[in-house]
């Protein structure tokens with residue numbers, strides 16, 4: 001599809017919609033919208049124009065204008081994505097939701113919070129807690145990511161074992177469709193079998209099927225106590241193999257995170273803080289929560305037993321702040337030791353995590369490229385950062401596609417997929433073409449063509465039309 005450029009007439013029309021102050025064309029001001037968290041120059045592109053609308057009506061007018069002129073629209077949250085999905089590679093109008101940052105309602109009777117898309121995830125959590133509730137969405141980027149971005153990527157994170165990903169936290173959304181209509185899908189309902197579930201189709205669609213302008217979030221009763229345990233194992237295999245045993249014991253942990261020894265050392269160096277057994281240890285961090293302290297203690301003792309039987313060097317009540325700071329610094333720590341790296345977001349059946357981690361170690365040795373691994377282990381979601389370090393850029397550009405091809409050939413052979421939570425975006429679009437079930441891919445393309453006939457909504461992302 002050939003798109004038109006944003007010209008002065010389009011800029012003038014955009015200013016009429018949102019006001020002069022909320023249309024950016026100065027390259028210096030637009031620089032931060034030219035990339036997300038994916039590293040490397042090929043994942044950067046300066047926008048033609050950035051607009052900062054205040055509400056759904058303004059967004060609808062912008063989308064109508066884009067259809068009239070056949071210009072791409074690229075929705076943007078906080079830009080913390082790991083798939084280059086909010087970068088305007090085909091030009092067009094970047095629509096930032098940063099001014100739509102209000103919590104509209106906390107409906108305690110229905111246990112629903114209604115927010116605009118530009119509210120930070122951390123603020124949603126804080127406001128829920130102030131009202132005595134839990135908002136269970138919890139990506140590691142929560143201090144910076146927007147709730148609209150979380151919904152658009154179906155973000156996972158640290159409470160997914162017990163509560164599921166963002167998809168399970170949303171009961172409804174308001175969207176602006178690719179044709180510029182405003183509509184609400186779902187709402188405050190607990191159940192809904194009224195035709196196709198379009199709310200769930202939109203969740204995780206990475207801005208390719210519309211712009212989310214309002215979100216209805218489910219609130220949960222807030223548990224009184226949370227306890228974090230840190231189990232340290234001599235090998236990554238022993239660590240990962242303890243995870244199904246914990247799950248099968250009948251405990252429903254909040255999360256079970258894995259950190260391989262090379263990742264622990266990288267985080268330790270980055271934070272300049274000594275971490276327990278960092279010389280040889282591989283971590284499993286298990287969080288459990290509940291109202292009854294005695295029940296929690298019993299669960300912790302059971303986890304301790306399981307880990308000991310699996311040859312743990314030690315199981316400790318974790319210094320929560322310290323251990324989570326280390327776990328959450330994973331991406332930043334890898335960036336500090338290698339400005340360019342490829343963050344993979346592999347998902348495999350939970351029973352295959354140990355095999356997947358072992359395979360990454362074998363591939364790392366074969367290519368002579370460091371690969372740091374952590375995992376949302378009980379979800380089967382392995383984050384593998386492939387580090388360029390000092391490798392010559394030409395060799396890196398040649399080796400990385402081969403390495404990723406080998407990784408995903410293995411991933412699909414064991415029943416896995418390309419992304420557990422970061423999405424396909426621009427970075428994995430070719431891999432989806434290569435590895436996806438062809439019928440599923442055809443269905444995805446049919447949906448996209450039906451809803452966005454001009455292909456203006458975040459084109460070039462997720463699927464190729």
Ligand SMILES: Cc1cc2nc3c(=O)[nH]c(=O)nc-3n(C[C@H](O)[C@H](O)[C@H](O)COP(=O)(O)OP(=O)(O)OC[C@H]3O[C@@H](n4cnc5c(N)ncnc54)[C@H](O)[C@@H]3O)c2cc1C
Pocket residue numbers: 036037074075076077078079080081082085086097117138139140141144145146147148149150151152153154155156157158205206207208210211212213328331332421422425458461
């Ligand atoms: C340190 C770090 C830790 C991370 N940890 C996690 C984690 O634990 N779990 C996880 O899942 N991800 C994680 N991520 C990835 C990222 O934070 C999430 O994908 C997050 O949901 C992106 O939100 P955002 O507001 O930054 O969206 P952006 O990056 O701005 O956009 C992401 C996608 O959503 C679309 N989009 C944004 N807003 C809207 C909207 N209102 N309507 C329609 N489409 C929209 C964009 O077009 C783009 O396709 C992490 C990233 C970093 C840097």
